[in-house]
Amino acid sequence: MDVEFQHISKNFGQVQALTDVSLTARSSTIHGLIGENGAGKSTLMKILTGYQSKSSGSILLDGVEAQLNNPSQASNLGIGMLYQEPMDFPPLTVLENFSLGTPRQSRQELHFALKTLSIRFGFDLDPDLPVELLTVGERQQIELLRLIHCNIKVLILDEPTTGISPAQKEALFPALKQLAADGLTILLVSHKLEEVANLCSEVTVLRHGKLTHHTAAPFHFPKLLTAMFGFVPKRKDKGSARDKGSPILICKNIEASGERQGLHQCDITVAEGEIIGLAGLDGAGQSTFLRLAAGLISPDQGKVTLFNNSLPHGAKAYIRAQELHTSFIPADRLEESLFAGISLRDHFSLREEHGMFWQSRTRTRQRTEEAITTFSIKGTPEDLAEDLSGGNQQRLLLSLLNRNSRLILLENPTRGLDIQSGQWIWQHLRDELSPDTAIIFSSPELDEILHYSDRIIVFHDGNIVLDSAVADTSHGAIAAAMTGMREGTP
Amino acid sequence: MKKLIIDILLGSLLVFSFTSLVLLIAGAPVLDAFKHIWLGAFASSIKISQVLSVWVPLTLCSCGLLFTFRANLWNIGIEGQVTMGAIGAMAVLRIPGIDPTLTLCLAFLTSMLCGGAWGLFAGLLKTRGGVHEIFGGLGLNFVSQGFILWLIFGPWKRPGIASMSGTELLNRKLWLASLPGWRVATAGIIITITILILTWLFLQKSRLGLKLKAIGQNPKAALLYAISPERYYLQSIFIAGSCAGIAGFIQTTGVYHRLIPSISSGYGYLALLLVMLSGYKIVLIPILAFFFASLNVGAIQLPIVLQLDSALAGVIQGCCVLCALFILGIRHDR
Numbered sequence: 001m002d003v004e005f006q007h008i009s010k011n012f013g014q015v016q017a018l019t020d021v022s023l024t025a026r027s028s029t030i031h032g033l034i035g036e037n038g039a040g041k042s043t044l045m046k047i048l049t050g051y052q053s054k055s056s057g058s059i060l061l062d063g064v065e066a067q068l069n070n071p072s073q074a075s076n077l078g079i080g081m082l083y084q085e086p087m088d089f090p091p092l093t094v095l096e097n098f099s100l101g102t103p104r105q106s107r108q109e110l111h112f113a114l115k116t117l118s119i120r121f122g123f124d125l126d127p128d129l130p131v132e133l134l135t136v137g138e139r140q141q142i143e144l145l146r147l148i149h150c151n152i153k154v155l156i157l158d159e160p161t162t163g164i165s166p167a168q169k170e171a172l173f174p175a176l177k178q179l180a181a182d183g184l185t186i187l188l189v190s191h192k193l194e195e196v197a198n199l200c201s202e203v204t205v206l207r208h209g210k211l212t213h214h215t216a217a218p219f220h221f222p223k224l225l226t227a228m229f230g231f232v233p234k235r236k237d238k239g240s241a242r243d244k245g246s247p248i249l250i251c252k253n254i255e256a257s258g259e260r261q262g263l264h265q266c267d268i269t270v271a272e273g274e275i276i277g278l279a280g281l282d283g284a285g286q287s288t289f290l291r292l293a294a295g296l297i298s299p300d301q302g303k304v305t306l307f308n309n310s311l312p313h314g315a316k317a318y319i320r321a322q323e324l325h326t327s328f329i330p331a332d333r334l335e336e337s338l339f340a341g342i343s344l345r346d347h348f349s350l351r352e353e354h355g356m357f358w359q360s361r362t363r364t365r366q367r368t369e370e371a372i373t374t375f376s377i378k379g380t381p382e383d384l385a386e387d388l389s390g391g392n393q394q395r396l397l398l399s400l401l402n403r404n405s406r407l408i409l410l411e412n413p414t415r416g417l418d419i420q421s422g423q424w425i426w427q428h429l430r431d432e433l434s435p436d437t438a439i440i441f442s443s444p445e446l447d448e449i450l451h452y453s454d455r456i457i458v459f460h461d462g463n464i465v466l467d468s469a470v471a472d473t474s475h476g477a478i479a480a481a482m483t484g485m486r487e488g489t490p
Numbered sequence: 491m492k493k494l495i496i497d498i499l500l501g502s503l504l505v506f507s508f509t510s511l512v513l514l515i516a517g518a519p520v521l522d523a524f525k526h527i528w529l530g531a532f533a534s535s536i537k538i539s540q541v542l543s544v545w546v547p548l549t550l551c552s553c554g555l556l557f558t559f560r561a562n563l564w565n566i567g568i569e570g571q572v573t574m575g576a577i578g579a580m581a582v583l584r585i586p587g588i589d590p591t592l593t594l595c596l597a598f599l600t601s602m603l604c605g606g607a608w609g610l611f612a613g614l615l616k617t618r619g620g621v622h623e624i625f626g627g628l629g630l631n632f633v634s635q636g637f638i639l640w641l642i643f644g645p646w647k648r649p650g651i652a653s654m655s656g657t658e659l660l661n662r663k664l665w666l667a668s669l670p671g672w673r674v675a676t677a678g679i680i681i682t683i684t685i686l687i688l689t690w691l692f693l694q695k696s697r698l699g700l701k702l703k704a705i706g707q708n709p710k711a712a713l714l715y716a717i718s719p720e721r722y723y724l725q726s727i728f729i730a731g732s733c734a735g736i737a738g739f740i741q742t743t744g745v746y747h748r749l750i751p752s753i754s755s756g757y758g759y760l761a762l763l764l765v766m767l768s769g770y771k772i773v774l775i776p777i778l779a780f781f782f783a784s785l786n787v788g789a790i791q792l793p794i795v796l797q798l799d800s801a802l803a804g805v806i807q808g809c810c811v812l813c814a815l816f817i818l819g820i821r822h823d824r
């Protein structure tokens with residue numbers, strides 16, 4: 001079945017997630033869809049599977065406009081999706097999971113169907129095992145067989161090789177090729193260029209919700225990378241390079257769990273005054289590293305040393321890190337760092353008045369008013385945190401930072417901010433804080449990292465794949481490292 | 491404010507029409523029933539003092555629950571905390587040969603400690619053992635119920651006979667005094683009003699109140715402000731348990747003058763509903779507690795005067811709560 005997206009746009013309130021995207025995926029082909037995080041790939045696929053509605057445009061299936069208002073309509077039209085995280089029922093057995101959503105059949109028939117399909121694709125699945133005992137790759141195989149058994153015509157794969165073993169990958173790829181040869185339309189969402197090159201006959205690149213590139217095999221990698229990440233912006237007013245002092249954060253042989261892949265063999269030394277940008281695709285290990293340095297999670301192996309003190313294990317680590325002048329600001333402001341229904345003044349009271357029994361209204365009010373002026377927060381001391389805009393919430397968080405902080409850890413500090421607010425935040429961080437303060441931040445925007453940091457560390461699947469001064473590396477090398485390719489691969 | 495008044499009017503209307511419907515189904519004369527509830531609660535100073543003696547434990551438990559609800563804890567165990575408070579008080583009151591006033595003071599403190607400790611127990615189960623406070627509290631309610639039954643039928647039984655009617659009556663000197671003509675312990679009322687004021691002060695003016703609010707809203711973020719959620723969970727549930735313990739003390743020394751199996755009388759559970767109805771606003775607590783108390787006492791008349799089933803009082807209370815929650819739910823959706 002041919003799938004034709006025509007001029008699809010989607011906006012979430014003020015945010016434009018997709019702008020006029022048109023592409024056609026033909027039957028019997030595998031069509032790659034690539035782009036950075038937040039480029040709009042998932043949104044486009046969610047529109048096709050009926051999970052989200054489109055703002056404008058239309059979708060044609062075999063030339064006929066399709067109504068895709070909810071997931072069951074999409075699935076009735078033969079559209080199936082294999083999700084990145086298995087969407088199955090862990091306590092049920094393989095056969096039970098396989099039988100869900102399929103036409104009513106007897107147990108014998110289902111058993112036979114599962115067996116036949118397994119043999120056809122070379123999968124080895126025990127029908128009676130509960131799914132929770134299986135690996136992600138095996139669960140994905142069940143899901144794939146189930147979709148095929150449901151007679152789908154369009155198959156969407158979202159990062160299908162995340163979390164599966166190389167052997168499972170070797171079983172998956174021929175299966176996909178075989179399915180395409182049988183007439184299925186396959187849409188492959190991925191950020192791994194090698195896989196896309198291996199499987200797809202056509203590739204579409206999205207960037208910031210717009211289609212930036214469309215090409216058929218063979219693929220020219222530099223062109224694809226440029227389309228994915230854009231050009232290196234001219235670096236202006238970068239600010240003077242800062243002097244590096246003595247080491248303040250030392251991570252040695254760290255193994256930790258968190259996010260998708262955890263963190264492996266992580267060795268990082270950070271010196272006074274450094275500004276370090278952490279790059280990598282979403283969930284590659286940056287957030288785990290920041291939380292590790294902040295003492296919010298403890299390593300399974302290895303040691304974190306802050307200002308010559310090794311961090312204790314467990315819940316005390318975070319309090320200790322704060323005593324050692326380390327501050328952390330998470331990306332999710334209302335979820336993790338502010339109290340939605342509490343006033344700005346009370347935030348200052350919570351932050352500052354330790355060891356006092358009564359709240360002192362006048363003192364904190366004065367303090368809040370000072371902060372509102374200094375940080376140009378649009379709000380009054382009695383406003384609730386949830387009533388502030390994202391930019392003002394971030395300013396509030398910065399104003400709440402311990403002014404004696406000497407290591408500041410920021411998770412995506414300009415998330416959801418417009419350019420102006422983002423620039424204000426950075427100006428404050430660079431200019432207002434003492435120059436021997438070290439700043440480590442993660443960001444999905446490569447431009448932001450290149451622009452503001454002196455050193456860049458790139459994570460891929462929980463490993464550090466690049467650690468270099470920004471001046472000594474190139475946009476291309478970073479982009480390649482983010483997608484898991486070593487420098488020098490075409 | 492205008493909205494609130496409309497909601498209250500609407501809620502009352504709903505409560506009355508729904509209750510009327512229930513009374514009609516039960517075959518009772520509706521207006522007569524309401525009249526008797528009213529008379530049952532307010533006809534004489536004795537009736538009013540009965541209402542007040544229900545108002546006291548209800549208000550005390552509600553005050554305690556305001557602390558736990560603030561930290562977003564569901565302290566279902568409040569019922570058991572009342573029971574343990576009563577047991578703690580009784581344990582002291584049974585000690586012979588001390589000055590009665592001193593005994594009462596000691597019993598008061600012990601009841602606070604016992605109730606608080608019972609709350610702390612549920613809290614520790616949560617913070618250390620990962621047992622949700624609802625299940626921990628519910629389990630501890632059963633344990634305390636078993637404990638009080640064992641005491642009444644075992645070590646503390648009346649000389650000669652063990653009976654459901656409870657332990658032996660306390661020495662008159664150990665009864666909390668009441669004004670002539672009033673059947674409610676004056677000290678109980680004074681203590682309750684004091685606790686109300688203290689609760690208001692703590693929740694509105696102290697940093698403890700603010701911290702509990704912060705933790706209730708976002709325990710994850712609290713950590714970033716160097717506030718340990720576990721510590722404040724324990725503090726709030728200890729305070730709630732202490733308030734409940736005081737209620738147990740007053741039930742023992744001011745109402746029943748002995749230990750009975752149902753010393754907590756379900757006031758803990760009722761207080762949970764009451765606090766939710768109040769929208770966690772302390773100004774509404776004494777008013778709502780008075781309303782529930784008068785309904786509770788007034789409805790006792792119904793089976794006697796109108797030959798209605800004695801369960802009807804409970805049904806009416808349930809209707810009130812459901813109607814009010816319904817109104818609250820609508821208000822929330824708007």
